[in-house]
Amino acid sequence: xxSADEETYSYTPNISLSLSMRSPCLPTQYHxxxxxxxxxxxxxxxxxxxPSEDMGSMGYYQSSGPNGAPALESPRIxxxxxxxxxEDEVEENNAPVAKRVNxxxxxxxxxxxxxxxxxxxxxxxxISSRSCHSEASSYESGYSCNYDNSPQNSPWQSxxxxxxxxxxxxxxxxxxxxxxxxxGSPRTSVTEESWMALRGSRSNSPCAGKRKYSFSGNASxxxxxxxxxxxxxxxxxxxxxxxxxxxxxxxxTNQYTNSAIVAAINALSTDGMTxxxxxxxxxxxxxxxxxxxxxxxxxxPGGEETGxxxxxxxxxNSSRLAFKKEGYTSFxxxxxxxxxxxxxxxxSPTLPALDWQLPSSSGPYSxxxxxxxxxxHRAHYETEGSRGAVKALAGGHPIVQLHGYMESxxxxxxxxxxxADDRLLRPHAFYQVHRITGKTVSTPSHExxxxxxxxxxxxxxxxxxxxxxxxCAGILKLRxxxxxxxxxxxxxGRKNTRVRMVFRVHINQPNGRTVxxxxxxxxxxxxxxxxQELPLVDRQSVDSCPATGGEHMLxxxxxxxxxxxxxxxEKGQDGHHIWEMEAKVEKDSFKPTALLVEIPTYRNQRxxxxxxVNFYICNGKRKRSQSQRFxxxxxxxxxxxxxxxxxxxxxxxxxxxxxxxxxKPYYALQAVPAMMPSEHRACVTAAYGPQRLxxxxxxxxxxxxxxxxxxxxxxxxxxQFSPQCLSPGSNTGLQPSAIPHVSAIQPTPxxxxxxxxxxxxxxxxxxxxxxxxxxxxxxxxxxxxxSLTQSPVTxxxxxxxxxxxxxxxxxxxxxxxxxxxLAISIKQEPQELDQMYLDDVNEIIKNxxxxxxxxxxx
DNA sequence: ATTCTGGAACTAGCG
DNA sequence: TACGCTAGTTCCAGA
Numbered sequence: 075x076x077s078a079d080e081e082t083y084s085y086t087p088n089i090s091l092s093l094s095m096r097s098p099c100l101p102t103q104y105h106x107x108x109x110x111x112x113x114x115x116x117x118x119x120x121x122x123x124x125p126s127e128d129m130g131s132m133g134y135y136q137s138s139g140p141n142g143a144p145a146l147e148s149p150r151i152x153x154x155x156x157x158x159x160x161e162d163e164v165e166e167n168n169a170p171v172a173k174r175v176n177x178x179x180x181x182x183x184x185x186x187x188x189x190x191x192x193x194x195x196x197x198x199x200x201i202s203s204r205s206c207h208s209e210a211s212s213y214e215s216g217y218s219c220n221y222d223n224s225p226q227n228s229p230w231q232s233x234x235x236x237x238x239x240x241x242x243x244x245x246x247x248x249x250x251x252x253x254x255x256x257x258g259s260p261r262t263s264v265t266e267e268s269w270m271a272l273r274g275s276r277s278n279s280p281c282a283g284k285r286k287y288s289f290s291g292n293a294s295x296x297x298x299x300x301x302x303x304x305x306x307x308x309x310x311x312x313x314x315x316x317x318x319x320x321x322x323x324x325x326x327t328n329q330y331t332n333s334a335i336v337a338a339i340n341a342l343s344t345d346g347m348t349x350x351x352x353x354x355x356x357x358x359x360x361x362x363x364x365x366x367x368x369x370x371x372x373x374x375p376g377g378e379e380t381g382x383x384x385x386x387x388x389x390x391n392s393s394r395l396a397f398k399k400e401g402y403t404s405f406x407x408x409x410x411x412x413x414x415x416x417x418x419x420x421x422s423p424t425l426p427a428l429d430w431q432l433p434s435s436s437g438p439y440s441x442x443x444x445x446x447x448x449x450x451h452r453a454h455y456e457t458e459g460s461r462g463a464v465k466a467l468a469g470g471h472p473i474v475q476l477h478g479y480m481e482s483x484x485x486x487x488x489x490x491x492x493x494a495d496d497r498l499l500r501p502h503a504f505y506q507v508h509r510i511t512g513k514t515v516s517t518p519s520h521e522x523x524x525x526x527x528x529x530x531x532x533x534x535x536x537x538x539x540x541x542x543x544x545x546c547a548g549i550l551k552l553r554x555x556x557x558x559x560x561x562x563x564x565x566x567g568r569k570n571t572r573v574r575m576v577f578r579v580h581i582n583q584p585n586g587r588t589v590x591x592x593x594x595x596x597x598x599x600x601x602x603x604x605x606q607e608l609p610l611v612d613r614q615s616v617d618s619c620p621a622t623g624g625e626h627m628l629x630x631x632x633x634x635x636x637x638x639x640x641x642x643x644e645k646g647q648d649g650h651h652i653w654e655m656e657a658k659v660e661k662d663s664f665k666p667t668a669l670l671v672e673i674p675t676y677r678n679q680r681x682x683x684x685x686x687v688n689f690y691i692c693n694g695k696r697k698r699s700q701s702q703r704f705x706x707x708x709x710x711x712x713x714x715x716x717x718x719x720x721x722x723x724x725x726x727x728x729x730x731x732x733x734x735x736x737x738k739p740y741y742a743l744q745a746v747p748a749m750m751p752s753e754h755r756a757c758v759t760a761a762y763g764p765q766r767l768x769x770x771x772x773x774x775x776x777x778x779x780x781x782x783x784x785x786x787x788x789x790x791x792x793x794q795f796s797p798q799c800l801s802p803g804s805n806t807g808l809q810p811s812a813i814p815h816v817s818a819i820q821p822t823p824x825x826x827x828x829x830x831x832x833x834x835x836x837x838x839x840x841x842x843x844x845x846x847x848x849x850x851x852x853x854x855x856x857x858x859x860x861s862l863t864q865s866p867v868t869x870x871x872x873x874x875x876x877x878x879x880x881x882x883x884x885x886x887x888x889x890x891x892x893x894x895x896l897a898i899s900i901k902q903e904p905q906e907l908d909q910m911y912l913d914d915v916n917e918i919i920k921n922x923x924x925x926x927x928x929x930x931x932x
Numbered sequence: 933a934t935t936c937t938g939g940a941a942c943t944a945g946c947g
Numbered sequence: 948t949a950c951g952c953t954a955g956t957t958c959c960a961g962a
Contacts (some may be wrong), residue, residue: 452937457957462936512935554955568954602939603954696953 425580425590428490428527429500432578432592438478441579441591444541445473449610449632453505453551453573453600463510463545464575464598467612472547472595474577476540485579487542489519489530491549492576494597499576501527503557504567505600507575508548519546534579549573549600571601572700597700609633609691609699618684618705621676626660629669629702635693636664640671642704644687653677657689676706683708 426432434441447464454461466472474487491505506528509521519532530547534540554567575595580588599605615628629640644653655677660670669691676685688701 454936455956459935459937514935551956571954601954606939 425524425588428492428525428529428576429498431498432590434591434593435478436589436591438480439581439589439591440477441577441593442475442477443472443575443577443593443595444475445470446596447472447544447575447598449596449612450599450605451549452602452605453549454508455551455553460508460510460548463515463548471543471545472575474542474544474593476534476579476581476591479534479536479540479581482536483582484536485534485540485581487532487534488578488580489532489544489547490524490527490576490578492574492594494572494574495570499574499592499594501525501576502570502573503563503565504552504554504570505573506550506552508550510546510548515546517543517546544575547575549598551600569604571604572597572599574598605632607633607693608697609635609638609693611691611699611702614702614704616673617703618707619673620709621679621681621685621706622709623673623675623706625673627657627671627673627704629671629691630667631669631691631699632667633693634664634666634669634691636661637693638669639692640669640689641692642674642687642689643701644677644685653687673704679709681706681708 445466445468448467451464452461463471476485476487479485489507491502491507492499493502507521507530508528509519509530517532519530522529522531528550532542532544532546534542552567557563557565557567574597576592577594578590578592580590582588599608599610609631610633611629611631613630616625619625619627638659640657640659642653642655642657643651646652653676655674657671657674660672663670676687678685685706687704687706689704690701691699
């Protein structure tokens with residue numbers, strides 16, 4: 075029998091959308107929230123399911139935030155004039171004052187999770203989108219519009235808390251909303267309040283830039299005093315969305331039903347939504363669309379009750395409208411493209427959240443990136459035109475292929491932009507995939523929004539050997555200010571400019587279950603500046619050698635300088651440097667793209683087991699490459715690099731094989747939990763642990779963790795890390811409570827066992843829901859990157875090691891003691907937390923903390 | 933006329 | 948308070 079978890083996991087449509095049911099899905103505290111009819115989607119499942127269901131639903135619901143932020147929290151939209159939900163308050167109560175203040179009103183929205191990046195979609199999509207609007211022909215056009223509905227555009231994305239500005243907190247109150255993203259993206263709908271607040275924030279400030287001169291005259295309109303109605307970037311007229319004010323917006327929210335229906339109908343009857351949209355203010359459209367999804371759900375509740383997976387799918391497909399909350403993908407199918415028009419087998423409302431860690435291979439299937447993207451790709455801002463599709467190193471574009479799939483049914487390859495730090499892979503808060511269209515693009519695609527993350531769907535056709543050339547994906551940069559101000563967002567954008575392209579595929583099994591695979595690309599530096607200044611390592615000729623060193627290693631990459639230094643570092647668990655040694659660089663062989671170094675002798679030549687260290691290239695004070703892994707082997711051991719390869723791949727490689735790496739290790743881990751390094755365990759714990767810190771007492775510690783000391787975890791590549799995290803709760807001291815619900819995904823018949831497990835619930839939301847977890851949870855647990863709390867706190871997990879204080883509180887405590895809400899979210903550190911960044915990060919954190927504390931007391 | 937790009941100007945925050 | 952630096956964001960201009 076399958077565990078409840080498993081059930082949950084099988085995407086089988088046990089899920090029926092019934093409004094009435096929702097409450098069960100949510101944690102009690104949130105029940106009320108759910109009430110908002112339009113939004114809530116409940117899963118009606120067999121009684122047996124309820125547990126899992128809850129978990130599952132919850133998982134989707136809550137954890138959904140790419141950030142892992144519990145949907146519930148995220149969903150809050152702060153809108154001035156709307157009704158309030160007591161529940162929220164509850165949540166908020168725990169939360170720091172600051173936070174509470176911010177949110178004036180909370181709404182549970184369909185895309186609630188979207189809270190996270192409201193801007194993302196819309197702005198991006200819309201703009202980028204030109205795609206959306208411009209291409210009437212693309213099947214996607216419709217979709218994109220739809221996606222817009224994501225909260226992002228909506229006013230709600232209230233930024234309430236400015237990271238630093240204390241004032242912001244206060245401003246949180248409606249009228250004052252502080253800095254909303256000032257600009258939110260221009261196209262983002264902004265409320266008046268938000269606009270008013272705009273000025274001020276630092277880089278955020280939309281004003282920052284040069285609009286001044288450039289726009290003589292117009293400029294003022296565009297970015298300036300933003301009249302509420304105007305969109306920062308665009309003249310009101312230009313962008314419809316802008317034209318909408320909150321007032322207009324709100325009503326829509328409430329009435330979305332009608333409009334949504336209309337929109338849906340139109341969508342169905344029209345090839346593209348483009349037309350529809352034309353006459354309607356974008357915002358309006360958005361809103362309506364958004365709801366439309368929900369509407370669609372409402373419409374068919376009855377039919378879906380059957381609960382049979384197939385049925386559900388069918389219904390789903392037939393309706394062509396799918397709504398995905400968190401986990402659910404909002405999808406408006408447009409009949410255009412042959413591929414898209416046909417039902418997609420895997421599409422299910424219960425797909426794993428984007429922040430869940432999935433293996434790249436399972437059983438016979440293996441999802442691989444045949445051609446990696448270039449390490450640099452300058453992302454474009456909404457205010458800019460597209461900067462094109464991500465390219466491959468050798469020209470051309472990245473290529474992804476699914477191996478082992480022999481069916482004739484086409485599948486859909488999903489692509490989203492994920493983080494590239496050493497923490498668990500999750501959707502990147504500051505970047506979104508951007509659909510590229512045009513003559514140069516050969517691969518069809520369309521966008522959908524999933525938990526506030528834009529996901530590009532690309533057909534994987536048997537006739538093409540399940541191989542897709544990714545020439546339709548660009549990267550959009552969202553303003554840091556827009557994202558950071560978002561409630562629940564804990565990541566910081568500053569210096570967080572590295573991303574990975576994350577590919578997923580969901581394969582339906584005969585038994586009705588779905589196998590989900592995921593693979594992430596090598597890191598891609600998206601910042602112009604960073605790309606030009608930071609040394610970047612693409613490859614290293616060797617990744618291990620005897621402790622005696624002396625061997626030469628050829629490092630290839632970019633931005634190397636004659637005086638570049640290569641420093642080997644070993645860090646302790648606390649993140650402190652235990653050993654640091656500069657390698658001798660062969661100046662003679664210097665090239666901007668290659669450095670030949672002599673591997674230094676390890677501090678202890680008598681090691682009995684491989685020692686993982688790191689090295690980085692330094693071009694100067696703040697110009698260091700990401701840490702690269704290197705392993706010293708016991709001298710007496712015959713050089714067999716049996717290696718560490720798997721375990722310690724180069725980051726880049728890791729990314730590549732991320733999934734695969736995952737897979738292997740994870741099997742191994744199952745058997746040997748005990749073997750898990752303590753630190754790893756910590757990771758695990760951390761992963762589930764309190765993502766948010768209650769107050770940021772840790773700040774000091776953070777600082778203490780001197781820049782030089784980067785957390786161990788940082789060094790862990792996703793590959794390594796994941797597996798660890800995957801380890802069963804049983805191992806190590808993972809406490810059940812700490813473990814979110816875990817559901818197992820279908821083991822496919824045959825040999826490979828339960829390949830994928832998904833944590834369904836967000837820990838935070840379900841403090842008590844551990845029940846099924848451990849026991850039912852099979853061997854692996856794929857952790858959501860941000861498990862517990864609302865946001866992508868994931869980072870915290872990694873940080874923990876270095877910050878004693880933070881790590882101090884056991885996950886349990888936090889979890890149980892007070893729901894995630896209590897904690898104040900802390901901005902995550904930038905990607906890899908490279909030391910070079912630590913300074914900045916620490917500073918930022920300090921600032922945040924100080925400001926927060928101030929607010930709190932205020 | 934657009935879309936891509938590469939470069940660089942501007943700005944805010946910080947020390 | 949002015950200055951310099953850093954990094955994010957916005958513009959410009961050429962292909």
